[in-house]
Amino acid sequence: MAAVLETLETVKSVDVDAYKYGFVTDIESDRAPKGLNEDIVRFISAKKNEPSWLTEWRLDAYRRWLTMEEPTWARVDYPKIDYQDLYYYAAPKSMSGPKSLDEVDPELLRTYEKLGIPLREREVLAGVQGARVAVDAVFDSVSVATTFREELAKSGVIFCPISEAVHSHPDLVKKYLGSVVPVTDNYFASLNSAVFSDGSFVYIPPGVRCPMELSTYFRINEQNTGQFERTLIIADKGSYVSYLEGCTAPKRDENQLHAAVVELIAHDDAEIKYSTVQNWYPGDSEGRGGIYNFVTKRGDCRGANSKISWTQVETGSAITWKYPSCILRGDNSRGEFYSIAISNGRQQVDSGTKMLHLGKNTTSRIISKGISAGRSSNTYRGQVFAHRKASGARNFTNCDSLLIGNACGAHTVPYVESRNSSAQFEHEATTSKISEDQLFYCMQRGLSAEEATALIVNGFVRDVLQQLPMEFAVEAQKLIAVSLEGSVG
Amino acid sequence: MLEIRNLHAEIDGKKILNGLTLSVPAGEVAAIMGPNGSGKSTLSYIVAGRSDYTVTAGEVLLNGEDILKLPPHERAARGLFLAFQYPVEIPGVTTHTFLRTAMNAQRKTRGEEELKTADFIKIMRAAADKLSISQEMLRRPLNVGFSGGEKKRLEVLQMTLLEPRFGILDETDSGLDIDALRVVSDGVNALRSKERGFLVITHYQRLLDYIKPDSVHVMSNGRIIKSGGPDLALELEKHGYRDIVANAA
Ligand SMILES: Nc1ncnc2c1ncn2[C@@H]1O[C@H](COP(=O)(O)OP(=O)(O)OP(=O)(O)O)[C@@H](O)[C@H]1O
Ligand SMILES: [Mg+2]
Numbered sequence: 001m002a003a004v005l006e007t008l009e010t011v012k013s014v015d016v017d018a019y020k021y022g023f024v025t026d027i028e029s030d031r032a033p034k035g036l037n038e039d040i041v042r043f044i045s046a047k048k049n050e051p052s053w054l055t056e057w058r059l060d061a062y063r064r065w066l067t068m069e070e071p072t073w074a075r076v077d078y079p080k081i082d083y084q085d086l087y088y089y090a091a092p093k094s095m096s097g098p099k100s101l102d103e104v105d106p107e108l109l110r111t112y113e114k115l116g117i118p119l120r121e122r123e124v125l126a127g128v129q130g131a132r133v134a135v136d137a138v139f140d141s142v143s144v145a146t147t148f149r150e151e152l153a154k155s156g157v158i159f160c161p162i163s164e165a166v167h168s169h170p171d172l173v174k175k176y177l178g179s180v181v182p183v184t185d186n187y188f189a190s191l192n193s194a195v196f197s198d199g200s201f202v203y204i205p206p207g208v209r210c211p212m213e214l215s216t217y218f219r220i221n222e223q224n225t226g227q228f229e230r231t232l233i234i235a236d237k238g239s240y241v242s243y244l245e246g247c248t249a250p251k252r253d254e255n256q257l258h259a260a261v262v263e264l265i266a267h268d269d270a271e272i273k274y275s276t277v278q279n280w281y282p283g284d285s286e287g288r289g290g291i292y293n294f295v296t297k298r299g300d301c302r303g304a305n306s307k308i309s310w311t312q313v314e315t316g317s318a319i320t321w322k323y324p325s326c327i328l329r330g331d332n333s334r335g336e337f338y339s340i341a342i343s344n345g346r347q348q349v350d351s352g353t354k355m356l357h358l359g360k361n362t363t364s365r366i367i368s369k370g371i372s373a374g375r376s377s378n379t380y381r382g383q384v385f386a387h388r389k390a391s392g393a394r395n396f397t398n399c400d401s402l403l404i405g406n407a408c409g410a411h412t413v414p415y416v417e418s419r420n421s422s423a424q425f426e427h428e429a430t431t432s433k434i435s436e437d438q439l440f441y442c443m444q445r446g447l448s449a450e451e452a453t454a455l456i457v458n459g460f461v462r463d464v465l466q467q468l469p470m471e472f473a474v475e476a477q478k479l480i481a482v483s484l485e486g487s488v489g
Numbered sequence: 490m491l492e493i494r495n496l497h498a499e500i501d502g503k504k505i506l507n508g509l510t511l512s513v514p515a516g517e518v519a520a521i522m523g524p525n526g527s528g529k530s531t532l533s534y535i536v537a538g539r540s541d542y543t544v545t546a547g548e549v550l551l552n553g554e555d556i557l558k559l560p561p562h563e564r565a566a567r568g569l570f571l572a573f574q575y576p577v578e579i580p581g582v583t584t585h586t587f588l589r590t591a592m593n594a595q596r597k598t599r600g601e602e603e604l605k606t607a608d609f610i611k612i613m614r615a616a617a618d619k620l621s622i623s624q625e626m627l628r629r630p631l632n633v634g635f636s637g638g639e640k641k642r643l644e645v646l647q648m649t650l651l652e653p654r655f656g657i658l659d660e661t662d663s664g665l666d667i668d669a670l671r672v673v674s675d676g677v678n679a680l681r682s683k684e685r686g687f688l689v690i691t692h693y694q695r696l697l698d699y700i701k702p703d704s705v706h707v708m709s710n711g712r713i714i715k716s717g718g719p720d721l722a723l724e725l726e727k728h729g730y731r732d733i734v735a736n737a738a
Contacts, residue, residue: 440539441577443561444570445587445647446595451562455590459581459630 031225032089038062041194044089048163048197051170061183061193068187074350075379075411076319078255078292086257087225088195136161136200136216148212157210157241158203162230165201172203176234180263180300180327188259188294188321192228196261199229204239204270213469215244218260226257233263235270237303242273244472255283255318259294268303268330273311275468276324277476280316282483285374287346290318297324301333301362309336310353311467313476315483318347323381325354328362328393335364338464340476342457342483343376343408352381352413357393357423366397369461372408373484383415386423393423401431402460404453404484454481490515490686491536491655496547498535498711505531507711508547513655513704518687520697520722523708524730529690530574532708533657537571538564551655566598568654572644572661574690579631584643587631588613588650595651616649620676621669637664645676656680657688662696674699694726709734 032043041062045055070081136159152159158169166173183193200216218229235241245262258280264272274297283290293316299308310324326335337353355364364384372378378401386393401410412429434456442452457480458465465473491513498506505528513519523529535542536549538561549557556564579587593603604612617627620642632640641661648656658677662670677687677700689700697705697719705721706713709730714737715721725733 435577436541437577438579440534440537440561441573442579442591444537444565444573445591445651446562446565446598447591448562448594449560451590451594455582455587456579459579462581 031087034087035084036062036086036088036195040088044195044197047089048166050166053174054166057178057183058194061190062195064184065187065190065194068184068190070187071321074321074381075377075413076321076348076350078319078348081257081292083191088228089197090225136214137219152211152214155208155211156205157208158201159214160201162199162201162232163197165232169201169203172234173201173232176232176263176265177230178263180265180298181261181296186296189261189296192230192259192261192296195226196228196230199231199260200233201231202233202241202243204235204241206237206239206267208236208239210239210241213242213244215246217246226259228258229260231260231262233272233274234265235267235272235306237267238269239267240271240273242275242469244275244277244469246277246279246475255290255292256281257292257294258317260296262295262297262324264297264299264308266299266301266303266306266308266330266333269305270303271307271309272299273309274299274324275472276310276312276314277468277472277479278312278314278316278320279479279483281318282316282345282347283318285345287318290347291316293317293320293322295322297322298327299325299335300327301330301335301359303333304330304359305332306330307334307336309338309467311336311338311464312340312351313464313468313479314339314341314349314351315479317349320347320349320351322351323353325356326364327356327358328364328390329358330362331359332361333359334362336467337364337366337368338467339368340371340461340464340480341368341378341380342371342373342480343378344372344374344483345376346374347376349377350379350381352379352383354383355385355395357384357386357390357395359390361392362390363393364395366395366399367463368397368399369464370399370401370410371404371457371460371480371484372401372410373404375407377409377411379411379413381413381415384417384425385415386418386420386425388419390420391422393418393420395423395425397425397427397429399427399429400460401429402457403431403433404457450481450484453484457484490517490552491688492548492550493532493536494548494550496532496535496549497545498531498542498547499545500531500542505542505711506535506547509708509712511706511713513686513688515686516681516683517703518681518689518700520689520691520702520705521708521713522691522705522722522725524734527708528711529708530659531711533571533574533659533688533690536657537561537569562594563598565651565653566595570648570651570653570656572641572648572656572658574659574663576632576635576640576644578633580633582631583628584631585613585627588627588647591647592650613650616646619672619679620646620649621672622646638666638669641665642669642673645673649676649680652680654684655686655688657690659690660692661689662691662693670696671699694722697722707733709737712737 032040041058045058181189183190204210266272280291280293301308308326314320328335335355341349341351343349353366368380370378370380380399384395399412403410410431416425438456439452468476493511496506496509521529548555589609622642641664702719705717707715715733
């Protein structure tokens with residue numbers, strides 16, 4: 001409830017077109033030469049001192065990528081990307097690899113401070129609410145700091161940059177990397193496999209409930225630089241982890257490419273809860289600049305009774321192309337997808353999920369809330385599939401769209417396919433507008449038009465907000481208000 | 490306190506108010522009665538600032554200030570409250586959250602401090618108890634699935650919490666059972682004071698037995714066609730509107 005009030009505060013304090021995280025950090029960086037070829041792939045691999053199997057794995061991905069076509073089926077429209085006009089690697093010069101926090105460039109620490117992300121554990125502990133969250137901070141292509149590692153290590157949890165896990169836990173990386181999203185999965189996933197720079201690695205041992213929230217904050221700073229991070233999370237038998245990802249980028253007039261891959265693996269009786277608050281720079285109200293967000297996220301419920309849930313709050317990016325999915329392989333496994341996708345200005349969102357029911361008695365639940373304002377376009381694209389052997393599979397899908405104004409568009413594209421007659425799929429969809437009656441009623445009680453809109457929208461997305469960890473729900477609520485700036489009147 | 494002078498208004502090219510004049514001094518309760526469709530709710534919407542109506546002439550003064558140019562929330566912050574004939578549902582927003590948001594929004598516009606959570610809860614509980622509104626109801630989304638009478642009681646709860654300078658009640662009595670009518674009237678009477686004024690729109694004398702008006706006005710075709718004391722309501726109850734409307738035409 002306090003969050004609603006904060007939402008209102010935020011609405012008041014922000015100007016139209018003001019993206020709070022749009023500052024640029026002036027920091028010297030080490031970049032690979034522009035363009036993409038086998039030498040660049042080798043350069044990145046060499047920078048990370050990688051074993052040869054991984055260099056080969058990257059090269060294989062690169063060669064396959066060359067034979068692929070950029071997908072065009074999504075309802076998004078953007079000028080052709082010149083992949084040779086981008087930098088594929090950028091690292092703050094002062095940091096050649098993760099070190100202790102004391103050695104981190106103070107300019108970087110200040111950047112994360114400005115973003116409200118505490119990297120100093122002492123400060124986290126001194127926080128008002130005392131909520132402890134371990135953070136991995138990724139700046140352009142490298143991880144600059146990971147907090148609470150020692151404490152996590154006590155319970156056997158591994159939380160570190162993936163570039164480091166390649167060296168410290170090569171067996172785990174080799175076993176799981178690409179096992180959920182294969183190198184040939186899709187155009188952007190192949191590109192990521194060839195040039196991925198860093199990202200987080202998480203392993204939770206059998207029977208362990210991770211003692212704190214884990215989170216990664218991604219920040220793109222450099223100009224003309226693609227960001228290709230790779231996240232790999234493995235929850236071994238009977239374990240549990242809750243993970244949050246947050247992203248921001250400076251305001252720049254040109255578009256920036258972000259093509260990440262996230263792979264989750266849940267073994268028998270394990271549970272992974274993955275939450276995202278995506279706030280990449282969306283571009284200005286005329287559609288200049290902003291991030292192209294082409295992301296492949298997939299979870300594999302590999303074991304029986306395993307569970308994976310995706311919760312996402314998507315407010316940023318000029319273009320979003322993203323379908324966090326679950327492969328329900330283990331019997332009785334469960335997949336969940338809770339999404340709030342907000343588009344304003346000229347943003348284009350094509351997002352949704354896939355629930356692939358392979359095992360027996362697998363269940364899935366999809367709750368999607370799309371909010372379109374300004375001249376944006378917002379598409380939900382979802383697939384629910386039951387394999388011949390997936391007897392007793394069940395899915396419930398609820399897909400609601402809310403329109404603000406008359407110049408935006410909302411679309412729902414569900415694909416449903418069942419090869420097992422005992423599978424039960426349910427689908428509900430609604431489209432509504434914020435009514436004049438609702439706005440007037442709120443305003444008669446003292447709320448401004450913007451406060452009223454934020455309140456009504458927060459009500460609309462309540463079911464999903466409740467799925468987020470407490471602190472992040474507050475953050476998400478503020479974000480919703482900010483991203484709807486200028487959408488009324 | 491509330492001065493409406495020669496008000497003309499239309500919507501979608503249709504004239505609804507035709508030179509309405511009405512004055513309610515501070516400390517008084519004025520009742521408006523009139524046939525269906527005479528423009529009573531329209532009048533309340535225009536005074537509260539609903540934007541889809543066009544005012545073509547006239548003025549509305551609240552405490553001497555012309556409020557027609559102000560957006561609805563600024564009128565609210567100046568102490569104007571409208572209890573709606575048809576309260577609106579807001580899915581997903583709990584009644585509790587809505588009440589607190591509204592109170593603090595008004596405080597903020599007036600440059601006052603926000604209410605502390607504990608204080609808010611205390612004030613809200615006490616006010617809800619007086620109106621026989623359960624705590625369970627306050628946890629539900631605003632007006633969603635509330636019965637007609639529950640919605641009306643909630644309007645009066647909001648008025649009690651927001652402590653307006655001037656309250657307009659649009660058929661707050663319709664849909665109330667006999668006990669609720671008394672509870673709600675007590676709630677309104679508790680707010681009556683020398684500084685406050687009320688405009689009560691109703692079809693029934695019954696409400697005016699509980700909330701005793703200082704003046705009664707008959708509205709027809711977008712104008713006040715007759716004004717008088719409390720007796721006028723009794724007369725209307727007996728004879729209906731026909732003669733008065735015919736005389737005015
Ligand atoms: N958007 C609109 N377009 C056209 N006519 C409208 C519109 N809104 C209201 N009206 C008309 O204006 C007239 C006055 O309506 P209003 O709701 O103010 O009446 P009322 O006196 O409150 O009636 P009741 O006693 O039934 O509540 C009615 O004839 C109504 O149909
Ligand atoms: Mg009416």
